[in-house]
Amino acid sequence: MSFDSELSARFRPVAEAQTIGFRSGTVARLIAPGSVTNNDFGLFRWEMPGRTGGASPHFHRNISESFYVLSGTVRLFNGAQWVDATAGDFLYVPRNGVHGFSNDADQPASMLILFSPGAPRENYFRELAERAASGVEYSPENRREFLARHDQYDA
Numbered sequence: 001m002s003f004d005s006e007l008s009a010r011f012r013p014v015a016e017a018q019t020i021g022f023r024s025g026t027v028a029r030l031i032a033p034g035s036v037t038n039n040d041f042g043l044f045r046w047e048m049p050g051r052t053g054g055a056s057p058h059f060h061r062n063i064s065e066s067f068y069v070l071s072g073t074v075r076l077f078n079g080a081q082w083v084d085a086t087a088g089d090f091l092y093v094p095r096n097g098v099h100g101f102s103n104d105a106d107q108p109a110s111m112l113i114l115f116s117p118g119a120p121r122e123n124y125f126r127e128l129a130e131r132a133a134s135g136v137e138y139s140p141e142n143r144r145e146f147l148a149r150h151d152q153y154d155a
Contacts (some may be wrong), residue, residue, distance in 0.1 A: 032120050039119070050103060051104060051106060059152060067091045078099065
């Protein structure tokens, strides 16, 4: 049998997925960052201990973002209100859509976050973790520049 295609699938064992740890105990697992998917999408597993907060309402101009809750209860902001999402719940946020997330419960929670296209969000997560670990407070202007460099804008 002949196909007019190429062998281009890529298997990525779990051991290849880098993790980024945050001071809060949150762990981001870089399952399929844009560098692995030819920038088609970025897929990350986000694991949060209880009461660790999350991301305040914001938006992205150049990427959409989706959330799929795996376990626990994640508070998701859909642009109009905060909703309690549990395992199996899904939220799609188009470009320029205001959204946020938080774990306000006592129990841990985990979710998958999908970005499309696969902008290098892993760089944002790495820099965010390094920034938090350093304990250095950024001026409002430096914070805005940091966020804008990563296509993130406060709502």
